[in-house]
Amino acid sequence: MSNSLMIVDDSATMRKIIMRTIRMSGLEMDSTEEAGNGKEALEKLSSSPVDIILCDINMPEMNGMELVKKVRELSNCNDTKIIMVSTESSQELIDELMAGGANGYITKPFTPEKFQDKLSPFMN
Amino acid sequence: METEQFNDVLLESAKEVFETMIFMELAKADEPFDPKDDDSLLGTITFTGDMDGCLAIGCTVDCAKNVAANMLGMDPDEQVSSADVNDAMGEVANMVMGSVKSRIQEQYTNIQVSIPSVVSGRKLENSLGEKARRTALAINIEGDFTAELSILYRMHETATQAGLANKEVSVNAADPSTN
Ligand SMILES: [Mg+2]
Numbered sequence: 001m002s003n004s005l006m007i008v009d010d011s012a013t014m015r016k017i018i019m020r021t022i023r024m025s026g027l028e029m030d031s032t033e034e035a036g037n038g039k040e041a042l043e044k045l046s047s048s049p050v051d052i053i054l055c056d057i058n059m060p061e062m063n064g065m066e067l068v069k070k071v072r073e074l075s076n077c078n079d080t081k082i083i084m085v086s087t088e089s090s091q092e093l094i095d096e097l098m099a100g101g102a103n104g105y106i107t108k109p110f111t112p113e114k115f116q117d118k119l120s121p122f123m124n
Numbered sequence: 125m126e127t128e129q130f131n132d133v134l135l136e137s138a139k140e141v142f143e144t145m146i147f148m149e150l151a152k153a154d155e156p157f158d159p160k161d162d163d164s165l166l167g168t169i170t171f172t173g174d175m176d177g178c179l180a181i182g183c184t185v186d187c188a189k190n191v192a193a194n195m196l197g198m199d200p201d202e203q204v205s206s207a208d209v210n211d212a213m214g215e216v217a218n219m220v221m222g223s224v225k226s227r228i229q230e231q232y233t234n235i236q237v238s239i240p241s242v243v244s245g246r247k248l249e250n251s252l253g254e255k256a257r258r259t260a261l262a263i264n265i266e267g268d269f270t271a272e273l274s275i276l277y278r279m280h281e282t283a284t285q286a287g288l289a290n291k292e293v294s295v296n297a298a299d300p301s302t303n
Pocket of ligand 1: 009010011056057058059
């Protein structure tokens with residue numbers, strides 16, 4: 001069994017911070033893809049699905065909320081887990097995202113422990 | 125919200141972001157931020173809802189390079205591209221805003237945040253027209269740099285009243301001197 005990951009965030013800096021935090025958390029990924037917005041992510045996913053998506057909410061082109069809905073329409077991503085990683089922290093929004101098909105939520109700023117906590121249940 | 129309360133919220137938020145995500149110490153500065161004629165950057169993010177406005181972090185290019193290098197986990201002698209510096213400053217504004225938002229969400233439930241933007245130049249300052257209030261706070265980063273955090277905001281009538289009625293649940297209830 002392997003674990004493939006995609007990090008979707010419009011900030012390249014944030015994508016690097018997320019990658020570093022995952023390394024610090026001790027979680028081992030076999031492959032890591034990156035996308036700068038929902039549209040780019042969706043294009044990549046439709047040809048090569050991943051096990052876990054870490055997804056920002058506020059992004060240009062296609063935001064995280066729309067991406068969650070679109071991913072859930074992709075038949076090759078049925079088993080893909082989507083964890084939102086965002087500065088947005090209202091419970092209302094989290095509920096809406098979970099209802100829309102997200103599997104978890106991490107707020108920025110975050111710690112390696114937080115990633116360990118939220119991701120390990122979904123690791124193969 | 126009173127500007128004094130805002131300053132406390134700003135400081136706590138920025139501290140959290142710098143300590144957990146950037147691995148740099150941040151404290152209130154004794155002196156105001158004065159970039160003189162140095163090139164500076166202003167990372168900004170706007171918001172609308174119960175309150176409209178803009179949060180900004182202003183610092184010299186030199187300071188921003190150091191912050192970006194730390195965020196990216198680079199060696200001090202590695203060159204940080206200006207694209208990376210801009211991206212990093214935008215993300216700092218985004219994270220500080222997120223932290224501010226979570227601290228004030230009991231009072232201001234409806235606040236939508238935009239995508240951050242960064243401008244560079246000299247003597248940069250943001251403005252928001254009539255009836256806007258501005259609160260600014262000088263901060264010290266790692267003992268090496270002075271920078272400035274600011275919020276420009278315009279309260280909506282109903283939110284102002286709700287804010288006054290809810291003063292006790294405000295974020296800095298722990299500090300009675302500001303209430
Ligand atoms: Mg974003």
